[in-house]
Amino acid sequence: MHEKHHLFSKEFNIRWQDMDAYQHVNHTIYFVYMQECRIAWLQYHNVNMDGVGRAPIVSEISCKYLRPITFPQEITIDLYFTHRAGRRIYFYQEIKDKNNPSVIFATGAITVVWIDTTSGRSISPPKEYDYILETPELVNT
Template sequence: MRIVIPEERKLVHEMISPIRWGDMDAYGHVNNTIYFRYMEQARVDWISSLGYKVAPEGESVIMINAFCNFFKQLTYPGDILLKTFVGAIGRTSMDVFHTMTLRTEPDILAAEGGSTLVWVDMNTNRSVPWPEDILQKVRA
């Protein structure tokens, strides 16, 4: 099954991540599970750039699902360009998508994926509305 990223989305963040030797598996390419780590780091970097900590205290963001479509094998050495996009924004949830390309081949998609993020009160473990300042930054 392939999940399609919607065309209506907004670019909110970009970062470069190195491919590490330890990211490779016995087949000589980046292990599929590592792509989820790359997306995780992109989400953390983006949320931190908004001025929020990704930590289990007070209110924070949690991921409730994730997917990845693989198109091209990645190998060490190299640098990955990760782009983060926001799709649908709900009262307490937000769809976030990522594209991954080699920095040297920015037009050739290696993988794409996404997740649904929910803003949560960590004390009650219940979803709460997104802080208005995050919504303003995302929609700006």
């Protein structure tokens, strides 16, 4: 198991439209929450996300559902960097109860690769991306 380094947190209020027929948040929405946290982290650090020439893509993602989320729950999504292997960058995320952080609703594992948008081939991440992964002073807690 790799050590995880906290990068960012984002709070959400569960919306009624996130619920499914079973009266809890639909399983697909968990992926949306995790994505929104990752994008907010990139925006916080002003990483260029215009998709021209290069872009980060999710090459693998999984979610372990631990307990249901229901409306009107308030949640916090935490983003952690775990490690790199070549051009692959590995993240871990937790979806928690905002008011009781010991309650974890789900965990996620995400692998990101930067690509050249013309060729579709993987490339090294831009320097500013490396910098926010590797510089503790820029970690938002």
